[in-house]
Amino acid sequence: xxxxxEHPTRVGTPxxxxxxxxxxxxxxxxxxxxxxxxxxxxxxxxxxxxxxxVLDQAAAGGTKTVQLIGGEPTLHPAFAELVxxxxxxxxxxxxxSNLYRVRREHWELFSRPLVSLGTSYYSDDxxxxxxxxxxxxxxxxxxANIAEAVRRGIPVKVGIIHMRDGQRSQEALAEMxxxxxxxxxxxxxxxxxxxxxxxxxxxxxxxxxxxxxxGKAAILPDGTVTPCVLGRFLPAGDVKAxxxxxxxxxxxxxxxxxxxxxxxxxxxTPDEDSCMPSPGKQLTACNPDQDGSDCSPAETPACxxxxxx
Numbered sequence: 085x086x087x088x089x090e091h092p093t094r095v096g097t098p099x100x101x102x103x104x105x106x107x108x109x110x111x112x113x114x115x116x117x118x119x120x121x122x123x124x125x126x127x128x129x130x131x132x133x134x135x136x137x138v139l140d141q142a143a144a145g146g147t148k149t150v151q152l153i154g155g156e157p158t159l160h161p162a163f164a165e166l167v168x169x170x171x172x173x174x175x176x177x178x179x180x181s182n183l184y185r186v187r188r189e190h191w192e193l194f195s196r197p198l199v200s201l202g203t204s205y206y207s208d209d210x211x212x213x214x215x216x217x218x219x220x221x222x223x224x225x226x227x228a229n230i231a232e233a234v235r236r237g238i239p240v241k242v243g244i245i246h247m248r249d250g251q252r253s254q255e256a257l258a259e260m261x262x263x264x265x266x267x268x269x270x271x272x273x274x275x276x277x278x279x280x281x282x283x284x285x286x287x288x289x290x291x292x293x294x295x296x297x298x299g300k301a302a303i304l305p306d307g308t309v310t311p312c313v314l315g316r317f318l319p320a321g322d323v324k325a326x327x328x329x330x331x332x333x334x335x336x337x338x339x340x341x342x343x344x345x346x347x348x349x350x351x352x353t354p355d356e357d358s359c360m361p362s363p364g365k366q367l368t369a370c371n372p373d374q375d376g377s378d379c380s381p382a383e384t385p386a387c388x389x390x391x392x393x
Contacts, residue, residue, distance in 0.1 A: 096145065096146060096329075096332060096333070097141070097142060097145025097146050097147050097328050097329060097332050098147060098297075098299050098300045098301045098332065099146065099147055099148045099149065099299045099300070100147070100148065100149045100150075100151070100299060100300040100301075101138075101142055101147055101149075101150050101151070101300070101301050101302065101303065102150075102151045102153055102300070102301070102302035102303070102312060102313050103135065103138065103150055103151065103152050103153065103166075103302075103303050104153050104154060104155070104302060104303065104304050104305055104313055105127065105128075105130070105135060105152055105153070105154060105155070105157050105160045105162075105163070105166065105305065106121075106125070106126075106127040106128065106154045106155040106156065106157060106159055106160045106305060107120075107121050107122075107125030107126060107127070107128060107154065107155045107305055108121065108122070108123065108124075108125045108126060108127060108154065108155045108156060108159045108160075109121040109122055109123065109125070109154060109155045109156040109159070109182065110123060110156060110159075110182070110184050110185065110219060111156075111182055111184060111217040111218055111219045111222060112217070112218030112219065113216060113217055113218060121154055121155040121156070125155060126305075127159075127160055127161075127305060128304070128305020128306050128307075129305065129306045129307065129324075130303075130305055130306065130307050130323075130324070132161075132162035132165060132166070134307065134323070134324060135162065135166055136165075136166070136169055137323075138303060138323055138328065139166065139169055139170050139173060139175065140173060141323075141327055141328040141329065142175065142328060143170075143173035143174055143175055145328055145329055145332075147175060148175070148176060149175065149176040149177070149178065150170055150175050150176070150177055150178070151177075151178040151179075151180055151202070152166065152167065152170075152177065152178070152179050152180065153180040153313060154180075155305075156181060156182050156184070157179060157180065157181060158179070158181055158185075158186070158187070158190055163190075164189065164190070164193055167179070167193055167196075167199065168193075171196060171198060171199070175198075176198045176199075176200075177198065177199045177200070178199075178200045178201070178202055179194065179199065179200070179201055179202070180201075180202040180203070181201060181202070181203055182203060182204065182217075182222075182226065183201070183203045183225070183226045183229040183230060183233075184217075184219065184222050184225050184226055184229075185225065186229050186232070191232070191236065194233065194236075194238050195236055195237075195238055199238075200238070200239035200240065200241070201233055201238055201239065201240040201241070202240070202241045202242075202243070203226065203230065203240070203241075203242055203243070204242070204243050204244075204245050205226065205227075205230070205242050205243070205244050205245070205256055205260065206223075206244070206245055206247075206251070206253075206256065207223070207251060207252040207253070207255070207256050208252050208255040208256045208258075208259040209223075209252050209255075210223040210224060212251065212252060213226075213256075216245075216247065227259075227263075230242060230260070230263060230265060231263050231264075234263055234264040234265060239267070240265060240267065241265075241267035241268065242260050242265050242267065242268040243268075243269065243270075243271045244256045244257050244260070244268065244269065244270040244271065245271050246270050246271065246272050253270050254270070257269075257270055295346070296311035296312040296314070296315045296318075296341075296344050297311035297312070297315075297320075297337070297340060297341035297344060298341075298346075300312055301320075301332070302315070302316070303323055304316060306324075307322050307323045307324040307325075308321070308322055309321040309322065309323060309328075309331050309337070310340075311340055311341060311344060315340075315344070318340045318343065318344075319340075320334070320336050320337045320339075320340040320341075321334060321336060321337060
């Protein structure tokens with residue numbers, strides 16, 4: 085009798101791909117940022133043409149949704165161009181932004197059909213929030229821009245990043261709900277990047293959500309393909325040296341996927357953003373994945389929801 089593997093590897097281009105288009109960020113979250121982003125980081129070696137080619141290959145390969153993340157993705161000089169191109173080839177787009185500063189033209193972009201926003205939040209106390217981000221005034225700016233997204237009817241999810249005892253995480257959750265944010269939850273910080281445990285040069289796969297490489301992948305600013313942005317220590321290919329199809333059909337990708345311990349779930353629970361309805365469609369029941377990460381990228385779709393007419 086043949087026994088199927090407990091955690092079969094998906095073959096083909098994942099349905100969800102995180103594109104980490106820059107390491108630059110206005111904030112200095114020195115205690116938890118998985119990407120170790122900051123004001124002095126650059127956009128990496130991937131060019132706008134490289135990212136455009138990736139978007140084309142992703143759409144052709146069956147990807148449904150891309151997430152533009154960083155760093156702060158809106159700081160990339162080709163940010164708007166990349167969003168527009170992703171939409172033009174039929175991809176849904178989530179922009180994972182710190183919402184510290186939002187340009188007028190970006191509000192118009194965020195209001196496009198099939199675009200959604202994600203952000204991180206830390207506390208309803210401005211002093212506590214600003215101490216975590218390292219930027220005075222970040223609480224008030226981010227809160228105001230979350231409220232503006234709600235006012236404009238832009239789909240937005242908020243991850244409350246819980247980092248320490250006594251943090252006003254529950255109060256922040258209540259604050260977001262009062263603002264009208266329906267997609268909000270508390271995430272625990274993971275020991276990756278700036279949050280890595282002292283003396284441990286390479287994070288453990290136990291820090292991952294258990295669904296990396298399961299219908300999802302990430303591409304870093306240098307073109308490295310990994311199972312997700314948190315699994316950046318598990319390189320599985322390079323989009324500058326090979327096509328997405330080649331990477332995702334390789335033995336290396338299969339080996340990396342198999343190295344990640346899975347957590348058993350009774351049902352597929354895609355992230356709400358993948359559940360964003362197409363124009364004229366309504367969602368059926370869709371439960372968000374409550375297994376978070378330090379900037380919520382682990383809350384990404386591993387399957388697509390169904391829709392009712």
